[in-house]
Amino acid sequence: MEVMQYAEDALTINLGNEVDEKINRQLVILKAAIEKLEIEGITDIVLSYTSLIVYFDVQKTNIEKLKESLSTLDLSDLTDSTYSYKVIKIPVCYGGKFGPDLDSFKADGLEPEDVIARHSEKEYLVYMLGFMPGFPFLGGLDESLYKARLDSPRTKIPAGSVGIGGQQTGMYPFDSPGGWNLLGRTPIPLYDSSRESAILYEAGDRIIYTSIDEDEYYRIQEAYEKGQYTVDIEYRGEENGA
Known part of the structure; x- marks a missing residue:
C-alpha cells in the first residue's frame, strides 16, 4: 500500500x-x-x-x-476474507422523453431495441460514487455501447436519468447539468434521505437495469411515493480472491 x-x-x-x-x-x-x-x-x-x-x-x-x-x-x-456486496435492480424506462439519445445509436448501427438489450439485464460493478451524492460510475458496459459525451452538455438532466459517458454507464440522482448520452430514466429516487440508506449502493456493489414501459414507470413512481414499493436488493458474498 x-x-x-x-x-x-x-x-x-x-x-x-x-x-x-x-x-x-x-x-x-x-x-x-x-x-x-x-x-x-x-x-x-x-x-x-x-x-x-x-x-x-x-x-x-x-x-x-x-x-x-x-x-x-x-x-x-x-x-x-469473505467479500459481501449488494445487487440492486433498477427499473428503467428506455427511450422517448426519458431517453432522448437512444436513437443516436442508429449512427453506430444499433437500433433502440439492440441498445436496450445490451444495456439491461447485466451486472455492472460500482467502482465509485462521485460528481454528486449517489452518482455511480459503473464498469462492465458492452463495448458496442461506448459513446463519447455530448459536444454540448445539457443545462438540466432530470433526476433518475440513466446514461452513457465514454466507456461507462451511470445515473443522475438529482437534476443536474451533464453531457452523458441519455438512454432512459428510473422512477426510483436514487437519493432519498427518508430511507435507512439514503443511497442504495456503494463502491463494490452491483447494479442491474431492468427494462419497463411508461405505464410501469408511473405505477412504480406512485407506489414508491405511497411507501408501497420495495427496491429489489439481493445480498451476496464471495471469496475475495475469486
Whole structure:
C-alpha cells in the first residue's frame, strides 16, 4: 500500500493506477478492515477508482497515530476474507422523453431495441460514487455501447436519468447539468434521505437495469411515493480472491 498525505486532515492509500475490478475489490476490503479497527477521529472513508481516502478530525488524532494504526493492516492477508456486496435492480424506462439519445445509436448501427438489450439485464460493478451524492460510475458496459459525451452538455438532466459517458454507464440522482448520452430514466429516487440508506449502493456493489414501459414507470413512481414499493436488493458474498 502506498500511503500519502495531500491534506492536513486526510490520508490517501493508493493501490494502483488502473481501473481494475481486482483493485476495486481490494479497496472495498481495505475500507471494511479500517472500519473494524474503530480508530478514534476518523470521520469518513471515500473510495475512488484506485485509491482510498481516510478523512480524520485533527482534534482527535494526528497523522502519525493514524499511520501507526493503518500499518497493522496487511492487504495480502485481507484477500482471503469473505467479500459481501449488494445487487440492486433498477427499473428503467428506455427511450422517448426519458431517453432522448437512444436513437443516436442508429449512427453506430444499433437500433433502440439492440441498445436496450445490451444495456439491461447485466451486472455492472460500482467502482465509485462521485460528481454528486449517489452518482455511480459503473464498469462492465458492452463495448458496442461506448459513446463519447455530448459536444454540448445539457443545462438540466432530470433526476433518475440513466446514461452513457465514454466507456461507462451511470445515473443522475438529482437534476443536474451533464453531457452523458441519455438512454432512459428510473422512477426510483436514487437519493432519498427518508430511507435507512439514503443511497442504495456503494463502491463494490452491483447494479442491474431492468427494462419497463411508461405505464410501469408511473405505477412504480406512485407506489414508491405511497411507501408501497420495495427496491429489489439481493445480498451476496464471495471469496475475495475469486
